[in-house]
Amino acid sequence: MMTDAAVEFSDFRVAALAGGVGGAKLVRGLDSVLQPGKLTVIVNTGDDFVHFGLQICPDLDTVCYALAGLADPMKGWGRADETWQVFTSLAELDAPTWFQLGDKDLALHLERTRLLQSGWSLSALTRGFCDRWNIRSRVLPMCDEPFRTRVRTAEGKLLDFQEYFVRERCEPKVQEFVFAHAENIQAAPEVLPALLEADLVVLCPSNPWVSIDPILHLPGIREILQEKVVVAVSPIIQGKTIKGPAAKMFAELGIPPSSLSVLDHYADFLDGFVYDALDREVFQNYDAERIILYGTDTLMKTDEDKTRLAAEVLRFGQNLISRKAP
């Protein structure tokens, strides 16, 4: 129950690392059980890109639309009750249509581009949109500077992320992910302080390779996570992803696509790992010494699912904190 949860987690401060669709679902749950202002979401911007001259931030928008209650409930991205007049007209001009642009969504890309070109930072203008939408939590892009995730394919091509992800529909086989110059890109000003202040850090069930890893590549993040109580929620259930190419990426990189592989991916700083109860046998022989496991139903179909899972993750986190306490 929402009221009980809000009392339960009063003053509990959480920083969540998130990508797009899966991340946005848990973030919506966390937002509903935590007190206003106690949740900070640090969002991947590695798949941001410029299209038709506009700055497009797919993960940031998915998270914001979810928190604002504007998201399309079926697709998981974009806006509810969207219209497509501009997109239809682009097609009539033989313009590229591999990236779908809804009319309402376009307004956000236009205004963001205008504000960026007027000298606003991505952090500041995102705060403005969140205020406009009465979002209770704080949403931070992981960095204000451009960060470009690219995909090196088995054929040796280097693709921009959206070219790989949307235009090529994740079909090329992945050899590696390239985060060029990531070591020189500073996290956005509020990101490291938000992590330092947090009682608990949650890694949302987002793609480890292209949603969470870009955030982890920014200078200072891993060092803080090693000092913090960190819980990750597996985006993989029974070797598959609910949405997106994470399982395919694991396989192409020669790693078994399982929730255990996700745990291993974060092992150096993780304190707790939430996996789906269907994966119980995956962890049957897992020797949980440092990393504590928690199995539950992680599939989030409804808002109730999101709230229930968020509350479970937070309670699990609080347990880990009390274990760690001297």
Place this chain on the structure above:
Amino acid sequence: MMTDAAVEFSDFRVAALAGGVGGAKLVRGLDSVLQPGKLTVIVNTGDDFVHFGLQICPDLDTVCYALAGLADPMKGWGRADETWQVFTSLAELDAPTWFQLGDKDLALHLERTRLLQSGWSLSALTRGFCDRWNIRSRVLPMCDEPFRTRVRTAEGKLLDFQEYFVRERCEPKVQEFVFAHAENIQAAPEVLPALLEADLVVLCPSNPWVSIDPILHLPGIREILQEKVVVAVSPIIQGKTIKGPAAKMFAELGIPPSSLSVLDHYADFLDGFVYDALDREVFQNYDAERIILYGTDTLMKTDEDKTRLAAEVLRFGQNLISRKAP
């Protein structure tokens, strides 16, 4: 009659200088009476601007929409059957709404911006759009480089043209028009050749100050016009403009807003001047030595009006050419 006119003007090559709404009307008439490919329209780009990161070319679009049969017949600019979803959504974000952006119109701005950023010239991409729309005539932006018409107000402010024209609704009193660095901006590659090849040059009933003057400021244009047979059509009838601020500009610059002032404005290269028959008394005592006058109904409400006026202007031009011939 269209067929007769097409025969009448077979092989007759015309270059028309045009701005937005008024220019587009005569251009549509000229396009319908001339043979395909025989009309070249050289369009003002001095009021182009960047808005929300998009390159917007108001006059070029008005001319192209008119020739493509896509124009809004009531407003004279923008597209027929337009929708406004993006614009409504921009307003919901508290974004600037002083410049109206229709959904269909936006698609053109998006694709133009994409092509420019991919290295296309404005001339080349405009040709692409015209081909897509099956436009029979050739439409050229006056230049491919940015040309920024600005307005110095009586209060000493220097406004970008669209700020003055749309945002401030032409309310500030004009002191002068500023075409910074115009002497260094080359006409688009096909512009001077089109003028040299033309049998007749027509100055459309566009604003002399902000639609035609920017074109005349480009290096080489005036020199060619002095050698050519040039006919101008007055945008002023009985001291008023059908649309737009030309009459107000004349008055603020201390010049009587009359069709005679328009003639004087172009006097150094003009051969013929078409004025509205309602202005007969304005020219009662005019000593027509070098510049020949032609009075007719210049108001263009219907496509028939446009075709009729265009044919009259062309016949008048042919007369001037035969007079000039040795």
